[in-house]
Amino acid sequence: MNSTDIATVKSLLAKPQKIVIIPHKNPDGDAIGSCLALAHFLKATGQNPMVIAPNDYPKFLKWLPSDNLIYNFEHQNSQSKKLIEEATLIFTLDFNHFSRTGQLEPLLAASKADFIMIDHHQQPDTYARVTYSDVNMSSTCEMVYNFIEALDGTDKISKDIATCLYTGIMTDTGSFKYYSTTSKTHRVVANLIDKGAENMTIHQQVFDTNSPARLHLLGVALNNLKILEEYNTAYITLSQEELDKHNYSKGDTEGFVNYGLTLEGINFAVIFIENKEEGIIKISFRSIGEFSVNEFARNHFNGGGHTNASGGRSEVSIAETTKYFESLLENYKLQLQ
Structure with a gap:
C-alpha cells in the first residue's frame, strides 16, 4: 500500500461506517481467515463489521474465532441483501472481480459504497477506491497483516486475529511449502505465534478432523488418478455419483489435486469434479515450476488464479472435458518438461 492509499483508508475508518466484508464464492482458509481477522481488527477500532459469504464453506474452518459473524448469503438472503444495500464501506478479500462472488455480483455492482x-x-x-493488490504475496492473510501494520494497528492483533491469519497463511502456502512463502512470510507467522496463534492446534483443526467418508472418497479419487507421463501430467476425476455415494460435504475434496504433484516427474496436476446442481465440472489446476496454470485456465477453462494454483470450469461432461483437456497438452509439451 502506498501512502495515499493508507491515508484514504485511515480517513474512511476515522468515522463510523456500515462495513461489510466479502470473500469469494466457495471460500477457502485464506478467504475465511482474512475476512474474520479483518472483522476482529475493525471491531477493535470501534467499527461494527459483518462478513457475508456467498455460500457455505468447509466444516474444518467453522471452529475459527467468531465464525458466527459470518452470514451465509444462500441461507440468510434477506439479511445479507439489506446489509450490502446499506453498506457505506465494503472490503472485498481474496478475489479481484465481482464475478468471483456468484449471486452477490449484481448487488456489489449496484452498491454505492x-x-x-x-x-x-x-x-x-x-x-x-483503494486497491491493495500484490500477486507475489503468499496469501491474502499475509496482506491483511500488512494492512493492519500500515494502519499502525499491530498492537491490536489479538490471539483471535493471529489465529485467523495463521490459518489462512498456512492453508494458502500448502503448510509453507510453496514458492510464495518468503522469509517475510515466516517473520509474519512468527509474530502471529507470539501474539497467541497455537500452530499445532490450528494444524490439527484444519487437517486432522477427517471423517471416514472423506478418506474413502480420497481412495476413490486416487483410484481414478490418470498419469500422462509423456506430458508430465496427472489428473483425477470425481463424478457426482461418487461424491453422493461417500456423503460429500463442502471441503471434502480440498487438497486432493495436490496428490498428483507428489508423483516423481509430474509437473502438472488437475482434478475434475462434477457438480450437477450447478451444471458444471469444477476444475482445480496445480503446477510446479514456471508452467502457468493461471494462463492455462484463462485460455481454455474460463478460470484463473495464480501461476502455480488456479481454477476453472467446464459446462460439458467429465468425459468430454477430460478429452478436451488431453487434446490441449501437446501444445504445452515443451513447457511441461
Whole structure:
C-alpha cells in the first residue's frame, strides 16, 4: 500500500461506517481467515463489521474465532441483501472481480459504497477506491497483516486475529511449502505465534478432523488418478455419483489435486469434479515450476488464479472435458518438461 492509499483508508475508518466484508464464492482458509481477522481488527477500532459469504464453506474452518459473524448469503438472503444495500464501506478479500462472488455480483455492482480490495490474484479489476493488490504475496492473510501494520494497528492483533491469519497463511502456502512463502512470510507467522496463534492446534483443526467418508472418497479419487507421463501430467476425476455415494460435504475434496504433484516427474496436476446442481465440472489446476496454470485456465477453462494454483470450469461432461483437456497438452509439451 502506498501512502495515499493508507491515508484514504485511515480517513474512511476515522468515522463510523456500515462495513461489510466479502470473500469469494466457495471460500477457502485464506478467504475465511482474512475476512474474520479483518472483522476482529475493525471491531477493535470501534467499527461494527459483518462478513457475508456467498455460500457455505468447509466444516474444518467453522471452529475459527467468531465464525458466527459470518452470514451465509444462500441461507440468510434477506439479511445479507439489506446489509450490502446499506453498506457505506465494503472490503472485498481474496478475489479481484465481482464475478468471483456468484449471486452477490449484481448487488456489489449496484452498491454505492466505497470499496477496498485486498487480494493477491492476477489481473485485478478497477472497482475499488483503494486497491491493495500484490500477486507475489503468499496469501491474502499475509496482506491483511500488512494492512493492519500500515494502519499502525499491530498492537491490536489479538490471539483471535493471529489465529485467523495463521490459518489462512498456512492453508494458502500448502503448510509453507510453496514458492510464495518468503522469509517475510515466516517473520509474519512468527509474530502471529507470539501474539497467541497455537500452530499445532490450528494444524490439527484444519487437517486432522477427517471423517471416514472423506478418506474413502480420497481412495476413490486416487483410484481414478490418470498419469500422462509423456506430458508430465496427472489428473483425477470425481463424478457426482461418487461424491453422493461417500456423503460429500463442502471441503471434502480440498487438497486432493495436490496428490498428483507428489508423483516423481509430474509437473502438472488437475482434478475434475462434477457438480450437477450447478451444471458444471469444477476444475482445480496445480503446477510446479514456471508452467502457468493461471494462463492455462484463462485460455481454455474460463478460470484463473495464480501461476502455480488456479481454477476453472467446464459446462460439458467429465468425459468430454477430460478429452478436451488431453487434446490441449501437446501444445504445452515443451513447457511441461
